[in-house]
Amino acid sequence: MPELRTDVEIIVADVSVEESLAIMCQQGVVILNCVGPYRFYGQPVVKACIANGAHYIDICGEPQFLERMQLEHHTKALDRGVDVIGSCGFDSVPADLGVLYTQKQFKGKNRRLSQPLRTIEPFPSLFSFGLFTKSGPTLEQIEDTCFSVTLFGEGCSEGSDPTQGRPNAKICTQVIGAEPGYVATVSALVQAAVTLLNELHSLPRRGGVYTPGAASHKTSLLDRLHKHSIKFSVRNYQ
Template sequence: MATDRPYHIVIFGATGFTGQFVVEEVARCAAEGTGLLKWAVAGRSRPRLEDVLRRTAEKLAMPELRTDIEIIVADVSVEESLAVMCQQGVVILNCVGPYRFYGEPVVRACIENGAHYLDICGEPQFLERMQLEYHSKALDRGVYVIGSCGFDSIPADLGIIYTQRQFKGTLTAVESFLDIISGPEGTSGHDATWQSAVYGFADSGSLRQLRKKFGHKPLPRVGAKVEKRGFLFFSKEMQQYVIPFMGSDPSVVRRTQRFLYEEQQQSPVQYSAFVGVGGLLSVIKLLCGGLLFWVMVKFSLGRKLLTTFPSFFSFGLFSKAGPTTKQIVDTCFSMTFYGEGYSEGTDPAEGRPNAKICTQVVGAEPGYVATVSALVQSAFTVLNELHSLPRRGGVYTPGAAFCQTGLIDRLHNYGIKFSVRSRQEEAAGAPTSM
């Protein structure tokens, strides 16, 4: 990790709700590592950054953090401050969201000042726009810009790549089912995530227009076409009702599959993502809340109410306070992938898929434990395996950036486990169903 810059990692937005967890994780990993990791925290307020280091030092029993870790004052509205920050770090971890409002200045500053950029964004419009507008610039400067390095969308994106690797033949389609298991107090997310959803759905038309600018041709479909599921259905596998996953996973996976097809000539996978919502009572609440949400996001007053009272309008799923410590400890996730394709020696042009695979990614609480582990291990991968990343820079998804690295093994060692649950192979051409 040798560098001529003062710091290997700079955590920007360290005083934010998620940023504080990132500070703790970097401190723990730095203490465990054999090499000397140099890192710093950055944000608008020096007193608040000092307070974060103080609380982290007390929680981890590391009093040296208060004096050994440098503080950089930087503000997204002050270009010069971002330039100074980016000139000091090899990798900038951007924890300041919503990214549609605050992300672009940091991306631009990183590219202009030669720092690699990682974030935990789950906003498809921001992620895809950064690729459209900054990929060539990042490539020219030898800078990597890698978005969605948190729960959105490391488990899904690398989970598909893991499934492809484990499948013996040509994998053609995958469905993923997300299940978030919480304790008696339930679970909740922070207000920033809710705001991202509100403004993202309100501006969904812009995302469609943005995608047209890429001028991409449709990816070829290999093998049989997968029939689309309904908006709501009962999953026998999960034993609960499920709906399509509304986050960035489908967008990120699609971009990764395009990269693997165009750059590495890999067969693209058809992908659908779903999330469990529970029983009938949960379905009724979801339908009522979802209808109200869709109506309100279309009007400025509705968006104002949604962002002012997140707990009320999300039925307690999001709040300005975020989850409690007990909620975080009692929550975990599993993402199960059901894949189908053609066994080795079988021609995908003939007959129906004849082989199946089931894999799984499991981990602790997704928003503030798994996300933080994924982000920090992604940063270490950039620091230690830069030679394994594509080309010499550019804007990438996690799957595209890390497909040739050891990130899956790193994640496995830090609590995000990848495994094969089952394999099944039938006679060539025999019908299968997802």
Template structure:
């Protein structure tokens, strides 16, 4: 574990510890600290706007984990995204800030700015492409100059997608050229639900989708080269033989995150880029009807301020119960799981990708528990990996995706030992 100087008393500070995701992160950090050599080499604190609510979170975690010492031994830092001085003071006390305060398009940048200016590394669980890419555009050079790492999207579902594709590349014997991933959710008898914060991110993200295209033009990137055969795009809705259910393109940040990783590996490591298309299963015919009706209503409503107000005020109604203000129950979380299956194709060793069609295939899979459990585990393990293997990260700072940042580290192994299972299903 990296040493902590007298001016930086904490390895990790969890900002937004009172939020739905933040509470799971608190418990995971507590577990990791208890498991570290001597039981106390990983030092940490919680931060947020309300001291009372932070005390309640520590009390709840102490009860669930049977660690009464959390109520007295863990420091509380009061910090607010609207008060720049409080963020600066927070960042000056920690080596890594885990930012769990979303939606990030509204609350993320002040924390990134404070981390860069005060020399603290930054990690978040954002699934918002516009925020993630804008932070890269505006803060990469500043972070590089300050020796600070800013690493977004370190939770579910971007970690399984980004690292899952890198795992597939490593397992493929030859030149992997294209991958499709299929995300499936498995729920217990009580079903599943997402938290309101995720729903809000989706509402505002779709409403402002035009800005993302303008943002990407500012990078001035040349298109990544297409190696081998170009993959044909599937229709918006189709029945997938791979997972035997109706399927649509995944609308989250996975494609954005993976493409940024592939660009980094192509430009910095001279690796052959992989075409990537993520999909998610939605179920049977009844689910298709709900999607079409709900999706049409959603697309109309996000275009107007009143519509967005209604969507964010009544998430359960307009998402058909998929998202709620309270989020999933602990029983739902304990019963839920996911799988992400990667179908790749390419050219076997010794085959020239410029000649003919792909002649080799591979199928890999990443499986894990509920997304909130995976998010907490993945976020904490990225922080621990950063603290322990700083020498293996790219350059000396900057804004990166998880795959780009941790490509040469033991993060794969750390996650495999805790929350995710990577496997090869077949290799033809």
């Protein structure tokens, strides 16, 4: 095996060894957990972060794990002042923050939001007809791939009574970005971590288990993402 050379210190930790996770968390402010499947390997890292005072961010796309962490660890994280923010990758950031963006741009009372299937080009995994394999995409494939997520909202315009009649205003927003797995997810994860480091005062509470949208709706994360491969815009407003 070739020797790994880096100027950054490497801390070796094993999810099956509690002490090694504790040592890792004691040396970090924010732990970015990219080791999955999270239902097998995620909870020990969450527990170690909470016990040792390190904030936690992951790129999980497993709803069962995310819900379990919230149910089992929110109170402990809140008591310890540790923020646990799950699903800060492509699986949730475009949709979760896209909803926040749409609500902020809607001029009136928003009632309903919907999101169609993502229109990734070209489709990865099963939808790529073998183009992407377990060995990963080539650099050329990464550079030629992008994603687009469209959200539709409707509600009552400014000045109208939301309890009377049908919604009379609509909005269509779009989230676009670079290749989702190796570029957009990395950007989203890193910018979520930077936001957490710099804007703890803007989070809903000091500590707890949250989604990206719930944690960062009062922060600059949307602006940060807009500068790093993930852009939000209003396509149509009626």
